[in-house]
Amino acid sequence: xxxxxxxFRKGVNVLMQVVTLLCALLVIVPLFLIFYHILKQGIGSxxxxxxxxxxxxxxxxxxxMANAIAGTFVLLGxxxxxxxxxxxxxxxxxxEYAAPRVAWWIRFVADILNGVPSIIWGMTVSAxxxxxxxxxxxxxGGIVLAMIMxxxxxxxxxxxxxxxxxxxxxxxxxxxxxxWRTIFSIVIRTALKxxxxxxxxxxxxxxxxxxxxxxTAFGNAFWTHHLSxxxxxxxxxxxxxxISPYDDWHRQxxxxxxxxxxxxxxxxxxxxxxxxxxxxKLV
Amino acid sequence: xxNSDTRAAASLSALARxxxxxxxxxxPAENAFRVENLEVAFGNxxxxxxxxxxxxxxxxxxxxxxxxxxxxxxxxxxNRMHELVPEAKMTGTIHLFGxxxxxxxxxxxxxxxxxxxxxxxxNPFPTMSIAENVTVGLRLNGMGDKxxxxxxxxxxxxxxxxxxxxxxxxxxxxxxxxGGQQQRLCIARALAVKPEVLLMDEPASALDPLATxxxxxxxxxxxxxxxxxxxxxxxxxxxxxxxxxxFFYMGDLIEYDSxxxxxxxxxxxxxxxxxxxxxx
Numbered sequence: 001x002x003x004x005x006x007x008f009r010k011g012v013n014v015l016m017q018v019v020t021l022l023c024a025l026l027v028i029v030p031l032f033l034i035f036y037h038i039l040k041q042g043i044g045s046x047x048x049x050x051x052x053x054x055x056x057x058x059x060x061x062x063x064x065m066a067n068a069i070a071g072t073f074v075l076l077g078x079x080x081x082x083x084x085x086x087x088x089x090x091x092x093x094x095x096e097y098a099a100p101r102v103a104w105w106i107r108f109v110a111d112i113l114n115g116v117p118s119i120i121w122g123m124t125v126s127a128x129x130x131x132x133x134x135x136x137x138x139x140x141g142g143i144v145l146a147m148i149m150x151x152x153x154x155x156x157x158x159x160x161x162x163x164x165x166x167x168x169x170x171x172x173x174x175x176x177x178x179x180w181r182t183i184f185s186i187v188i189r190t191a192l193k194x195x196x197x198x199x200x201x202x203x204x205x206x207x208x209x210x211x212x213x214x215x216t217a218f219g220n221a222f223w224t225h226h227l228s229x230x231x232x233x234x235x236x237x238x239x240x241x242x243i244s245p246y247d248d249w250h251r252q253x254x255x256x257x258x259x260x261x262x263x264x265x266x267x268x269x270x271x272x273x274x275x276x277x278x279x280x281k282l283v
Numbered sequence: 284x285x286n287s288d289t290r291a292a293a294s295l296s297a298l299a300r301x302x303x304x305x306x307x308x309x310x311p312a313e314n315a316f317r318v319e320n321l322e323v324a325f326g327n328x329x330x331x332x333x334x335x336x337x338x339x340x341x342x343x344x345x346x347x348x349x350x351x352x353x354x355x356x357x358x359x360x361x362n363r364m365h366e367l368v369p370e371a372k373m374t375g376t377i378h379l380f381g382x383x384x385x386x387x388x389x390x391x392x393x394x395x396x397x398x399x400x401x402x403x404x405x406n407p408f409p410t411m412s413i414a415e416n417v418t419v420g421l422r423l424n425g426m427g428d429k430x431x432x433x434x435x436x437x438x439x440x441x442x443x444x445x446x447x448x449x450x451x452x453x454x455x456x457x458x459x460x461x462g463g464q465q466q467r468l469c470i471a472r473a474l475a476v477k478p479e480v481l482l483m484d485e486p487a488s489a490l491d492p493l494a495t496x497x498x499x500x501x502x503x504x505x506x507x508x509x510x511x512x513x514x515x516x517x518x519x520x521x522x523x524x525x526x527x528x529x530f531f532y533m534g535d536l537i538e539y540d541s542x543x544x545x546x547x548x549x550x551x552x553x554x555x556x557x558x559x560x561x562x563x
Contacts, residue, residue: 099369167406171469174364175420175476176396185423189410 035261042258045251050259055221055237061248065256067223068237071138072207072263074224075217075233078142079206083149084199090150091157091195096183107158113151121147122212130216138224138231141217145206152205156198160191197271204267208260210235234260295558298522299546315340315480315510316361321375323356325368330356332534334375338527343502343511345525345542347518349557352531354514358482361512362398363391380479396424399478403485405465407457407472414453416468420476435475443471444501463494470501474509481505483513487520499524518558522546530554 049064056063094103125144130136164187172182188195213219218230219240234256241253314337321334331353338344346354359365360373363384377384384394407416415422417439418432426432436453440446445467449460457468466486473481483502487495502511502524515521521528521542528545530537530553538545538554549555556562 165406167402167404168408170364170367170400171402171406171408171472172419172423173367173392174362174395174400174402175423175472176392176394177420177423178392181423186408186419190408192410 038254038258038261041251042254042256045255046258050252050255054223055252056248058246063252065232065234065237065252065259067220068232068234068256069259071217071220071224071232072234072260074138074227074231075141075145075213076203076207078138078227079145079149080199080203081146082143083146083153083202086146087150087153087202088157088195088199090154091161092183092188094154094158095161096187107155110151110154114155117211118148118209119211119215122215125212126215133228135228136216136218136230138217138227138229140215141213141231141233142227144212144216145209148206148209148212149202152202153198156201157195160194160198161187163194164190193274197275200267200271200274204264204271207264207267208235210239214239234263295518295522296547298519299543302523302525302542313340314338315380316512317378318361319376319378321357321360321377322373323353323360323365324372326370330534331360334536336529336536336539338510338512340380340510341506341508342526343506343513343524344527344529345521346512346514346529346531347516347521347557348531348537349562350516351533353534354531355484357531358400358484358512358514361480361482362395362400364395364400366391396420396476397478398480398482399473399476400482401466401469401473401484401486403488405462405469405489407460407465407468409456409458411457412454413449413457413460413468416457417471417475420472424476439471439475442474442505443467444497444504445471461494463490463497466490466494466498467501470498470505474505478509480510480512483511485514485516488516495520518546518560530557532557 049062050066051064051069052066053062053064054067055065090106094106098106121144125140125147129140129143133140168186168190169182172186173179177186213233213236217233217236219236220230220232224231238253238256238260241249241256244250316336316338318334318336318338321331322329323331334357346357348354356365361377365371365373373385379394379397383389384398408419411419414436417436418426421432421435437446440449445464448464449455449468452459457465460468466489470481470486487498490498499520502513505511506526513521513525525542527539528542529539530545530549530551532553538549538551540550544550545554546558549558
């Protein structure tokens with residue numbers, strides 16, 4: 001009798017282990033499927049011309065996405081320029097200065113903003129900026145990506161600052177170091193790697209945003225010479241080519257998808273390298 | 284009183300007697316702190332009740348008492364660190380060498396430059412080297428003179444008896460030091476800004492006996508120049524290193540006298556019970 005129950009329990013244990021393993025695999029398998037598929041479809045069209053040429057007119061073969069690749073970097077640069085200061089300083093306020101009640105409300109609002117569908121951001125910025133400037137522009141695209149970044153960066157910055165033991169703040173204050181000096185030279189310095197990690201992850205997240213750019217950056221088949229002109233971006237170009245009826249454009253879309261995916265993956269790898277010894281440094 | 288209590292009490296009073304000549308040898312009696320009618324509360328919880336006490340300059344005063352008696356809060360009120368708790372309320376006055384440190388024109392940052400602090404858990408800054416840790420208080424207050432920084436680095440490390448152990452690796456990370464060394468580094472860091480007083484909140488409670496005895500020797504050396512107020516749970520330590528002892532219980536100052544008196548012939552029964560280990 002005892003023997004039987006023991007075997008039964010062992011059996012349940014093994015079963016549960018297998019079920020959880022299968023669920024975990026369910027997460028990993030699609031990633032490899034996507035990666036394999038995009039690699040297979042896209043690799044053939046990734047060549048030098050893809051990185052150096054403008055899109056070819058319909059009917060001509062070849063061409064590239066040089067303007068879209070550059071556009072994505074310009075938009076990410078603008079997003080970082082506007083998004084990082086607000087996100088980081090807001091996170092510092094939240095972690096170091098805000099009264100608990102105020103902090104609760106800011107956190108609550110930031111979490112809601114993190115859940116707002118990106119197309120709504122696009123419509124909002126379109127109404128606020130595009131309609132006023134009477135043109136789609138790189139500015140508007142950069143700002144909408146920045147707005148998506150801010151609540152993300154704010155929360156990650158706050159979380160890593162909260163990980164800095166209060167003993168360091170006390171030690172600095174007890175030395176007669178002022179509050180803001182303590183925060184900027186001691187606390188932020190201690191948490192710097194974590195903050196940078198948060199920034200990179202936020203950039204990786206907005207690098208692939210498409211919907212908000214449809215209303216703001218709009219896309220451009222040519223080079224953009226001024227930030228108040230519409231600008232191309234990889235996700236927009238992939239979208240435009242992907243829904244087109246031409247096989248050649250489809251191939252280009254796959255190549256664009258591959259490059260975009262590699263960009264996001266390399267940001268994530270950078271984060272991994274950066275955080276490798278994070279805990280030995282942080283605590 | 285059973286036998287072991289008697290023995291413990293006898294050894295404590297022996298320690299206190301041995302240490303007493305040091306207390307007698309100090310210069311003219313001058314108070315560093317004059318605390319009058321100090322009351323501290325956090326929200327509705329009163330932690331210190333009507334404390335009045337004078338703390339002797341260039342001497343070691345030990346604050347003893349069971350956990351939760353208000354020792355640490357008392358210590359932190361001496362450099363206004365208790366104000367970091369948002370709902371802290373304080374009444375009464377504390378004068379440091381004749382000057383009210385709670386005066387409306389006084390910036391707590393300035394008070395903390397005059398009254399340094401060493402914590403229970405050593406807390407050198409993990410992103411900084413040994414040298415950077417020692418000079419951080421000066422650098423972040425705007426001192427840029429390299430040769431002066433270098434000089435303060437050396438004197439502070441020598442004063443904290445750490446110089447010989449670290450002089451060849453001043454640029455190594457501070458967290459590569461052992462626990463006892465880290466605590467002496469924290470003392471050097473506090474000394475580098477040239478405070479007049481050093482507050483110590485159980486500075487040796489996380490250290491092994493050898494590291495503890497080094498810290499104690501250091502305290503005896505430092506009291507020649509600095510006023511030291513130390514919170515300790517270790518009766519032997521209080522008897523060995525302090526000139527005066529204050530016993531706190533439930534937010535009241537029960538007894539304050541020379542360490543010899545407290546450990547050989549306390550006036551209050553509660554004090555005797557505590558120092559002989561019968562409660563607390």
